Amino acid sequence: MLVKTFGSAVFGIQAITITVEVNIAAGTKYFIVGLPDNAVKESYFRIESALKNTGYRMPRQQVVVNMAPADIKKEGSAYDLTIATAVLAASGQVEANDMDRYIIMGELSLDGTLQPIKGALPIAIQARKDGFKGFILPKQNAREAAIVNDLEVYGVESITEVARFFNGETQLKQEIVNTREEFLNSLCNYDSDFSEVKGQENIKRALEIAAAGGHNVILIGPPGAGKTMLARRLPSILPPLTLYESLETTKIHSVAGKLSVTDALVTVRPFRSPHHTISDVALVGGGSNPQPGEISMAHNGVLFLDELPEFKRSVLEVMRQPLEERRITVSRAKFSVDYPANVMLIASMNPCPCGYYNHPEKECTCPPGTVQKYLSKISGPLLDRIDLHVEVTPVNFSELSSERLAEKSEDIRDRVIKAREIQTERFGNKPELHANAQMSPQMVRDICKINTAGQTLLKKAMEKLGLSARAYDRILKVSRTIADLSGSEEIKLEHLAEAIHFRSLDREGWAG
Incomplete structure (x- = not known):
C-alpha cells in the first residue's frame, strides 16, 4: 500500500515542503531514497524501537521510503515522525484519510516520545502558504509555530497521540497564541537599564547618538572602565522591535534551535557577544549543515565584540561585507543560502596590551611601538565601517558612591525613537534605508x-x-x-x- 505524508526542509530561514512516500510490498528489506543524510537513514532504528515500545509493529515486508523532491538533501532527525506515521498508515495500523492535510515533524525517542525540532516557525509559515490545514509537531515547539495564524498547530508528546488522532480515537488540543498580545506584553522588557550606570555621561551620549542613527561604535579604554557594562545596555535604548522585525528575528532563532519552550516570539532586540576565539564560519554562518552565525543571530539587534584586537584577523575581515550589505550569502558547490544580518556593531578594546595607555593615573608599561602594533590588528577597511570612536575613562570615587540615579533607558529611548521617525520620513521613498548610517x-x-x-x-x-x-x-x-x-x-x-x-x-x- 502506498501512503503520502508531508514534512519540511529548512534552507537559510526559508522552508520547503517535502513529500514522504512509503510503499509496502512483498520482500524483506527497508530502503530510504531521496538524498537522505546519515541522521535520516538511521531513522529506521529509532522508528522500529518506538513502534515496538508503543504497541505497534514495524512491517516485516519490503518498505520503500521516498523523500521528494529528490534533488534536495534531507538532513536531521526531524523526519522520524513523518516517516513513522506513513509506515503505520501503509501497514494498515492507522487510517490515512486526512493525513495529507497536515505537516508532520518530530524526532522520535526509542520509547516513542518526541524530541524538539529546529525551524518550527519557518516550517509553519510555509505550511500555511502551501494550504495545509494543520501542523503536528513536538509539544516543546508548539508555541513558536502557533504564532502563525490560519494554521491549526497541535503539540504532541508521543507517536501514540498521533496514531490515535488519525484513527479518530482522540482529539488533539490545538495550541493557540495571540501573536499581537504576546508581542505587546513582552516588548521592551530588558533586564538592565542605563540608570544603573554611574557617571560616564559622555559615553552614554555617544551610545545615544549611535542608537539614533544606527551607527557602529568602538569603545577604547582601560580595564574596569565600564565598556562591557555600557555595551550590554545599548539594546535597551534602541527603538522597540516592530512585529515584522520580531517575526524575522524569531525565524532565525527558531532555525538555530535557540528558542526556549516558553517563548513564542523574540520581543526584545538580540544582544550577541561571541568569545574572541570564535571561527569565521561560526561568526558568519554556514558549515556542512548550514546554520545562522552570530552575526545573523544578532539580526535587528547588537553584535558586541569584546577585546576586538584579540579576534583572529580572518574573523574580523569576513565581517566587512555583512556590515556593508546587511546580508550574508553562504555559497557552496551544491547550494547557496541567505541569512539577514542587519546589526549594530559595538566593539571594545584596551588601548594597548597592558591596558593603561593614556590612563589618567596609571602608567603604561608597553615598550615603544607596541601601542601602534596593537591597534594595527584592526584593519583600515573594518575601522572604516565604524562611525564612532569613543575613549572611555575610569569613573572616579565620588561618582561611584553617588546616590543620584542616572537617566533611565526609557527616557533616552524616547529621544532615539523621535530621531528615527525623522529619518524614516527622510528616507520615505527608499524602504531599504532605516537610519543615517546606511x-x-x-x-x-x-x-x-x-x-x-x-x-x-x-x-x-x-x-x-x-x-x-x-x-x-x-x-x-x-x-x-x-x-x-x-x-x-x-x-x-x-x-x-x-x-x-x-x-x-x-x-x-x-x-x-
Whole structure:
C-alpha cells in the first residue's frame, strides 16, 4: 500500500515542503531514497524501537521510503515522525484519510516520545502558504509555530497521540497564541537599564547618538572602565522591535534551535557577544549543515565584540561585507543560502596590551611601538565601517558612591525613537534605508549639507587633528544624527564639533 505524508526542509530561514512516500510490498528489506543524510537513514532504528515500545509493529515486508523532491538533501532527525506515521498508515495500523492535510515533524525517542525540532516557525509559515490545514509537531515547539495564524498547530508528546488522532480515537488540543498580545506584553522588557550606570555621561551620549542613527561604535579604554557594562545596555535604548522585525528575528532563532519552550516570539532586540576565539564560519554562518552565525543571530539587534584586537584577523575581515550589505550569502558547490544580518556593531578594546595607555593615573608599561602594533590588528577597511570612536575613562570615587540615579533607558529611548521617525520620513521613498548610517556617499553629499562656517570648521579639524579622509563622510553622517536628536533641520557648528570629537582613532599621533 502506498501512503503520502508531508514534512519540511529548512534552507537559510526559508522552508520547503517535502513529500514522504512509503510503499509496502512483498520482500524483506527497508530502503530510504531521496538524498537522505546519515541522521535520516538511521531513522529506521529509532522508528522500529518506538513502534515496538508503543504497541505497534514495524512491517516485516519490503518498505520503500521516498523523500521528494529528490534533488534536495534531507538532513536531521526531524523526519522520524513523518516517516513513522506513513509506515503505520501503509501497514494498515492507522487510517490515512486526512493525513495529507497536515505537516508532520518530530524526532522520535526509542520509547516513542518526541524530541524538539529546529525551524518550527519557518516550517509553519510555509505550511500555511502551501494550504495545509494543520501542523503536528513536538509539544516543546508548539508555541513558536502557533504564532502563525490560519494554521491549526497541535503539540504532541508521543507517536501514540498521533496514531490515535488519525484513527479518530482522540482529539488533539490545538495550541493557540495571540501573536499581537504576546508581542505587546513582552516588548521592551530588558533586564538592565542605563540608570544603573554611574557617571560616564559622555559615553552614554555617544551610545545615544549611535542608537539614533544606527551607527557602529568602538569603545577604547582601560580595564574596569565600564565598556562591557555600557555595551550590554545599548539594546535597551534602541527603538522597540516592530512585529515584522520580531517575526524575522524569531525565524532565525527558531532555525538555530535557540528558542526556549516558553517563548513564542523574540520581543526584545538580540544582544550577541561571541568569545574572541570564535571561527569565521561560526561568526558568519554556514558549515556542512548550514546554520545562522552570530552575526545573523544578532539580526535587528547588537553584535558586541569584546577585546576586538584579540579576534583572529580572518574573523574580523569576513565581517566587512555583512556590515556593508546587511546580508550574508553562504555559497557552496551544491547550494547557496541567505541569512539577514542587519546589526549594530559595538566593539571594545584596551588601548594597548597592558591596558593603561593614556590612563589618567596609571602608567603604561608597553615598550615603544607596541601601542601602534596593537591597534594595527584592526584593519583600515573594518575601522572604516565604524562611525564612532569613543575613549572611555575610569569613573572616579565620588561618582561611584553617588546616590543620584542616572537617566533611565526609557527616557533616552524616547529621544532615539523621535530621531528615527525623522529619518524614516527622510528616507520615505527608499524602504531599504532605516537610519543615517546606511546612507551612500552620494546621499551624504545631498542630505548632509553644511554651510561655509561648517566647512571651515571641518577643514581646520582635519588639518589640526590629522583626521584621515575616511573620517569626512563619517563625521557628516554622525553630525546629521546629532542634528536629528536636537530636532534641527540644518547641521549646525555644535553638531559638527561633537561629531569630530568622536573620531579618536583617526587622530594623527593618537597611538604615539
